[in-house]
Amino acid sequence: xxxxxxxxxxxxxxxxxxxxxxxxxxxxxxxxxxxxxxxxxxxxxxxxxxxxxxxxxxxxxxxxxxxxxxxxxxxxxxxxxxxxxxxxxxxxxxxxxxxxxxxxxxxxxxxxxxxxxxxxxxxxxxxxxxxxxxxxxxxxxxxxxxxxxxxxxxxxxxxxxxxxxxxxxxxxxxxxxxxxxxxxxxxxxxxxxxxxxxxxxxxxxxxxxxxxxxxxxxxxxxxxxxxxxxxxxxxxxxxxxxxxxxxxxxxxxxxxxxxxxxxxxxxxxxxxxxxxxxxxxxxxxxxxxxxxxxxxxxxxxxxxxxxxxxxxxxxxxxxxxxxxxxxxxxxxxxxxxxxxxxxxxxxxxxxxxxx
Amino acid sequence: xxxxxxxxxxxxxxxxxxxxxxxxxxxxxxxxxxxxxxxxxxxxxxxxxxxxxxxxxxxxxxxxxxxxxxxxxxxxxxxxxxxxxxxxxxxxxxxxxxxxxxxxxxxxxxxxxxxxxxxxxxxxxxxxxxxxxxxxxxxxxxxxxxxxxxxxxxxxxxxxxxxxxxxxxxxxxxxxxxxxxxxxxxxxxxxxxxxxxxxxxxxxxxxxxxxxxxxxxxxxxxxxxxxxxxxxxxxxxxxxxxxxxxxxxxxxxxxxxxxxxxxxxxxxxxxxxxxxxxxxxxxxxxxxxxxxxxxxxxxxxxxxxxxxxxxxxxxxxxxxxxxxxxxxxxxxxxxxxxxxxxxxxxxxxxxxxxx
Numbered sequence: 001x002x003x004x005x006x007x008x009x010x011x012x013x014x015x016x017x018x019x020x021x022x023x024x025x026x027x028x029x030x031x032x033x034x035x036x037x038x039x040x041x042x043x044x045x046x047x048x049x050x051x052x053x054x055x056x057x058x059x060x061x062x063x064x065x066x067x068x069x070x071x072x073x074x075x076x077x078x079x080x081x082x083x084x085x086x087x088x089x090x091x092x093x094x095x096x097x098x099x100x101x102x103x104x105x106x107x108x109x110x111x112x113x114x115x116x117x118x119x120x121x122x123x124x125x126x127x128x129x130x131x132x133x134x135x136x137x138x139x140x141x142x143x144x145x146x147x148x149x150x151x152x153x154x155x156x157x158x159x160x161x162x163x164x165x166x167x168x169x170x171x172x173x174x175x176x177x178x179x180x181x182x183x184x185x186x187x188x189x190x191x192x193x194x195x196x197x198x199x200x201x202x203x204x205x206x207x208x209x210x211x212x213x214x215x216x217x218x219x220x221x222x223x224x225x226x227x228x229x230x231x232x233x234x235x236x237x238x239x240x241x242x243x244x245x246x247x248x249x250x251x252x253x254x255x256x257x258x259x260x261x262x263x264x265x266x267x268x269x270x271x272x273x274x275x276x277x278x279x280x281x282x283x284x285x286x287x288x289x290x291x292x293x294x295x296x297x298x299x300x301x302x303x304x305x306x307x308x309x310x311x312x313x314x315x316x317x318x319x320x321x322x323x324x325x326x327x328x329x330x331x332x333x334x335x336x337x338x339x340x341x342x343x344x345x346x347x348x349x350x351x352x353x354x355x
Numbered sequence: 356x357x358x359x360x361x362x363x364x365x366x367x368x369x370x371x372x373x374x375x376x377x378x379x380x381x382x383x384x385x386x387x388x389x390x391x392x393x394x395x396x397x398x399x400x401x402x403x404x405x406x407x408x409x410x411x412x413x414x415x416x417x418x419x420x421x422x423x424x425x426x427x428x429x430x431x432x433x434x435x436x437x438x439x440x441x442x443x444x445x446x447x448x449x450x451x452x453x454x455x456x457x458x459x460x461x462x463x464x465x466x467x468x469x470x471x472x473x474x475x476x477x478x479x480x481x482x483x484x485x486x487x488x489x490x491x492x493x494x495x496x497x498x499x500x501x502x503x504x505x506x507x508x509x510x511x512x513x514x515x516x517x518x519x520x521x522x523x524x525x526x527x528x529x530x531x532x533x534x535x536x537x538x539x540x541x542x543x544x545x546x547x548x549x550x551x552x553x554x555x556x557x558x559x560x561x562x563x564x565x566x567x568x569x570x571x572x573x574x575x576x577x578x579x580x581x582x583x584x585x586x587x588x589x590x591x592x593x594x595x596x597x598x599x600x601x602x603x604x605x606x607x608x609x610x611x612x613x614x615x616x617x618x619x620x621x622x623x624x625x626x627x628x629x630x631x632x633x634x635x636x637x638x639x640x641x642x643x644x645x646x647x648x649x650x651x652x653x654x655x656x657x658x659x660x661x662x663x664x665x666x667x668x669x670x671x672x673x674x675x676x677x678x679x680x681x682x683x684x685x686x687x688x689x690x691x692x693x694x695x696x697x698x699x700x701x702x703x704x705x706x707x708x709x710x
Contacts, residue, residue, distance in 0.1 A: 162647075164519035164521075164565075164578040166569065181570070182613045182614050183521055183523070183571050183573075183575075183576040183613060183614050183653070184612055184613035185578075185637055186612075188639045189639050190642040190650070191644075191649075208580070210578040212521055214569040214571065215569065215570045215571060216536050216537055216569065217536055218536065218538075220538075221540065221567060223519040223565040225563070257540075257541075258537045258538060258540070259537050259538050260534070260536070282540055282543050284543045285543050285544060287545040287546070289563055294546075294563065296543065296545075296565070
């Protein structure tokens with residue numbers, strides 16, 4: 001059993017912990033957290049061993065009456081590997097600690113690519129992380145684009161990709177973020193950093209991305225154009241995407257109009273925290289104009305990188321090859337939205353909370 | 356003096372009335388309105404002759420104590436021309452009334468193109484409306500795209516245009532519209548109706564558009580890609596757009612990050628209702644990758660078609676040729692954002708209402 005320490009128990013860290021715990025070949029050694037808040041209490045209630053970031057912080061946990069096993073340095077010593085889910089930039093600082101104890105680590109996409117030996121997406125470049133000591137799982141948006149581009153590149157060849165990323169302003173637990181009632185080019189310059197980040201996975205790919213931020217918290221939405229090297233048939237392209245285990249092609253008869261209904265669908269399906277680990281590509285949006293492929297896809301920013309973190313661990317420790325690891329992860333997490341076709345009655349409007 | 360009746364006194368109608376009134380060669384005959392609400396009171400206070408939509412509605416106005424001159428049929432008789440600013444689809448129904456009294460009319464972009472002899476954008480196809488009896492001013496988004504594409508097409512040739520339109524969910528005076536905290540592919544299918552609508556102005560243009568709707572009310576934002584027939588230089592392309600009288604190239608040192616600050620800038624500049632009649636193209640966003648041109652532009656959905664309505668009237672009655680009409684309209688309305696470079700001090704954050 002691979003003993004995995006989770007350094008940083010926020011949006012990503014707590015989800016990675018739950019995902020690792022459900023794997024047959026991994027166990028959670030413990031989770032390290034900065035603040036003794038409700039999330040720390042939840043970690044203890046979930047049965048995780050809790051660690052404070054450092055000695056100074058440890059006192060705050062004890063004062064709050066929260067039982068800790070030590071500091072993150074202790075966790076690094078006791079774990080076979082660390083998944084670093086601290087805020088962007090902190091992970092790079094932490095690498096020194098991991099190297100000090102010769103502990104391999106997985107970093108998240110908010111770190112610069114140089115933090116690790118390779119950037120990682122299970123679908124596109126699993127083998128690049130085979131036996132690697134430091135691996136960076138690319139961000140939610142880059143993961144979403146990589147999953148979509150891999151089958152298109154393999155089957156048609158990609159001449160050029162142009163994507164507009166309509167980004168959620170913040171997560172539901174980030175009340176300090178905006179915008180409110182605004183639409184921001186973010187960044188104003190073109191291309192956004194997402195294009196170059198996709199190139200850490202596909203070094204030869206021609207891609208330009210434009211980023212926009214809007215007042216929403218549930219998911220990102222991508223408007224994607226891919227000029228292919230051959231002319232695809234719409235039905236074949238759709239079948240191609242439907243065959244991808246981490247792409248959920250939203251059927252027309254589901255009547256899912258946006259991100260809110262997608263997340264509600266996931267909640268109804270019993271997903272933990274209502275998470276959607278898959279890209280959600282609207283089937284109706286898959287279009288072809290000459291060699292130009294188009295689609296809309298929604299990306300759950302809190303969730304889509306979670307299975308990738310699990311697969312990155314397997315690659316680093318050479319536990320399973322790509323196909324097997326992805327199958328194991330999918331089965332244990334329950335990536336089966338595709339197998340539960342929505343059966344909504346054609347009712348126009350139903351009763352919400354009548355407050 | 357051209358006597359102009361305004362049928363429909365909502366978001367567009369009241370702005371067209373104010374714009375027509377400020378022209379040297381036009382006068383407002385009166386405005387027709389459906390409901391005796393605060394907007395009707397404002398019309399009277401602004402000095403406009405008020406008309407009810409029909410006899411039945413006339414009683415409601417009298418009951419509300421609002422003085423009316425008659426019904427919209429009376430307005431059609433008394434006017435040289437009608438600007439129809441009723442909700443989409445109603446204009447087409449009204450055409451019968453206008454024909455009955457042999458009164459020419461301008462329709463808005465929410466009508467289907469077949470409502471009129473030609474669709475219209477002052478920059479791109481002014482002459483098509485020369486002497487025409489029925490003209491349709493294309494929608495806010497199509498107007499914005501047409502103004503941007505005209506100079507690019509003339510100077511470089513356009514091989515293909517791909518645009519993602521991030522649309523505001525509703526105007527500030529539309530409390531019943533959504534979404535709240537959602538991002539909607541709207542429509543889900545590709546292309547959206549905007550591409551074909553641009554082709555009513557540029558029949559030969561290859562264009563694919565994707566529509567998205569978000570929780571904002573202030574402006575639309577367009578992420579635009581234009582594959583040109585020749586390779587542009589960034590500086591030259593920027594100079595080209597800066598020379599357009601209805602494009603405001605947002606300077607970098609203005610530190611304008613989104614639609615909210617653009618509208619605040621217009622309010623500070625004393626614009627009526629804080630309106631922005633120009634396309635707002637972020638200078639920093641103008642980019643070139645090979646023959647691919649990119650930019651972000653914000654479009655004030657309530658305002659950008661207003662000068663176009665005025666110019667359409669001049670074309671229909673052969674009052675002035677394109678260049679002269681645009682100059683007259685711009686001067687009377689005050690399209691001079693470009694001449695008022697923002698002089699903000701580099702303060703990171705200033706005090707908002709401390710409620």
